[in-house]
Amino acid sequence: MQIVFLKIDNEEVTVLEEIKKREQFGSKIGFILAASGSAIGLGNIWKFPYITGENGGSAFIIIYLLAIALIGFPILLSEFLIGKSTQKDTINAFKTLAPGKYWHFIGWMGVVAAFMILSFYGVVAGWTLSYALDAATGTLSSLAPEEMGDYFNALISDPYEPILWQAIFMLLTILIVVKGVSKGIERWSKILMPLLFVLVIIVAIRSITLPGAEAGIEYLLNPDFSKLTATSFLVAIGHAFFSLSLGMGTMITYGSYLPKDQKLPKAALSVAGMDTFIALLAGFMIFPAVFAFGMEPDQGAGLVFVTLPAVFQQMPLGELFEVLFFILLAIAALTSAISILEVPVAFFTEKFNWSRKKATWIIGTLIFLVGAVASLSYGPLSGFTIGGLVFFDQLDFIASYILLPLGGFFIALFVGYVLKPKKAIELAELTDSKVVSKYWIFTLKYIAPILIFIVFLNSTGLLTKLQELIK
Ligand code: PHE
Numbered sequence: 001m002q003i004v005f006l007k008i009d010n011e012e013v014t015v016l017e018e019i020k021k022r023e024q025f026g027s028k029i030g031f032i033l034a035a036s037g038s039a040i041g042l043g044n045i046w047k048f049p050y051i052t053g054e055n056g057g058s059a060f061i062i063i064y065l066l067a068i069a070l071i072g073f074p075i076l077l078s079e080f081l082i083g084k085s086t087q088k089d090t091i092n093a094f095k096t097l098a099p100g101k102y103w104h105f106i107g108w109m110g111v112v113a114a115f116m117i118l119s120f121y122g123v124v125a126g127w128t129l130s131y132a133l134d135a136a137t138g139t140l141s142s143l144a145p146e147e148m149g150d151y152f153n154a155l156i157s158d159p160y161e162p163i164l165w166q167a168i169f170m171l172l173t174i175l176i177v178v179k180g181v182s183k184g185i186e187r188w189s190k191i192l193m194p195l196l197f198v199l200v201i202i203v204a205i206r207s208i209t210l211p212g213a214e215a216g217i218e219y220l221l222n223p224d225f226s227k228l229t230a231t232s233f234l235v236a237i238g239h240a241f242f243s244l245s246l247g248m249g250t251m252i253t254y255g256s257y258l259p260k261d262q263k264l265p266k267a268a269l270s271v272a273g274m275d276t277f278i279a280l281l282a283g284f285m286i287f288p289a290v291f292a293f294g295m296e297p298d299q300g301a302g303l304v305f306v307t308l309p310a311v312f313q314q315m316p317l318g319e320l321f322e323v324l325f326f327i328l329l330a331i332a333a334l335t336s337a338i339s340i341l342e343v344p345v346a347f348f349t350e351k352f353n354w355s356r357k358k359a360t361w362i363i364g365t366l367i368f369l370v371g372a373v374a375s376l377s378y379g380p381l382s383g384f385t386i387g388g389l390v391f392f393d394q395l396d397f398i399a400s401y402i403l404l405p406l407g408g409f410f411i412a413l414f415v416g417y418v419l420k421p422k423k424a425i426e427l428a429e430l431t432d433s434k435v436v437s438k439y440w441i442f443t444l445k446y447i448a449p450i451l452i453f454i455v456f457l458n459s460t461g462l463l464t465k466l467q468e469l470i471k
Pocket of ligand 1: 038039040041042043044117242243244245246248250336337339340
């Protein structure tokens with residue numbers, strides 16, 4: 001960006017030209033930690049274990065790994081290349097690569113998805129903060145195991161408390177993003193991510209070494225394919241997307257701050273690898289403990305907020321591990337939330353020349369307000385539903401099951417067909433590796449779009465309608 005100042009003093013005209021340098025990550029490791037911080041979030045530690053539990057354990061894990069390899073990795077690399085080669089926010093990145101065409105609508109969809117996702121993500125993150133405090137003050141351990149469900153419901157339906165926690169969480173997110181890419185996002189990712197890794201490993205070791213943990217380990221390692229349903233495949237693909245922060249321009253935006261010497265395929269491999277590793281570790285943190293205390297692994301969304309507190313109660317030093325667990329969950333959520341907020345912030349600062357401070361505060365506050373309504377939709381506003389879903393679930397549904405897969409679908413088509421393989425391989429820095437580039441182009445052109453399309457049909461209910469028609 002180039003700013004030209006005209007300064008007139010005493011008939012003398014001075015032209016000051018200032019080249020405003022675009023922000024960048026200061027180091028390779030800073031970038032990898034920030035992008036992994038985006039990927040590793042509530043999706044890995046809250047959602048992955050419960051959908052694994054609902055879909056029968058390790059057989060589900062295998063198809064999830066396939067989804068990461070066939071869709072996640074190829075699209076992650078595509079997003080990085082779109083960002084790095086243009087050094088622009090998501091919308092302008094598409095405008096630069098395909099001038100005069102309409103592809104930049106992918107960027108717009110991403111900005112809208114970011115607004116929606118952070119609104120409800122901030123609410124769930126607020127619950128984790130509240131639970132961290134409840135764990136520390138001993139409130140959770142004073143409850144009877146059968147009271148946990150009611151306790152959780154009372155929290156999320158309260159008109160004030162969850163909004164207060166959401167406000168605190170959004171404030172933390174805003175304070176980091178306001179500081180910018182290297183002094184805010186990178187600096188905090190470098191502090192928070194190693195802390196997160198250490199905490200996850202400590203809690204996982206505690207869980208695996210409990211007497212009776214073997215049943216949980218077995219559950220994670222011995223695949224039972226009879227438990228898989230058609231929906232399991234769709235859930236695995238949808239989750240690969242959400243978990244790698246794909247389809248809404250997060251990784252395009254982070255890629256656009258990449259230092260020149262960072263090699264893209266390696267970066268994509270490290271981020272996808274770390275994200276998957278932490279999701280698996282989250283399984284080892286939760287299931288061995290759940291089995292050791294005779295709880296059920298398939299309790300759905302309440303696994304972390306209802307089943308786990310009851311597990312911690314029975315564990316030696318459980319209160320300590322419980323505090324650590326909810327703190328690590330909040331940290332994971334925070335490094336993801338900053339990456340979501342950065343998408344619209346980058347766009348508004350670059351497109352409308354807003355200062356970072358102005359963009360972050362205005363957008364962050366708006367997202368907080370929409371999120372507050374989402375929070376209320378589990379309480380006083382629960383009567384207002386559209387298509388049977390309350391506002392919170394609507395936001396989640398439209399963003400995670402419609403906008404993200406559509407975004408990913410178009411990104412795959414854009415890189416696979418519009419950029420043309422030769423140019424794409426060059427921009428992705430894959431010219432020296434024939435096998436990887438062949439694999440990458442093939443998955444982008446043929447596998448990813450088809451699989452995503454099926455997920456999309458399913459999540460919008462069109463697949464069921466088609467099946468009925470065929471019958
Ligand atoms: N990947 C994050 C998680 O697993 C969520 C996220 C989605 C972040 C989309 C950014 C963009 O929790």
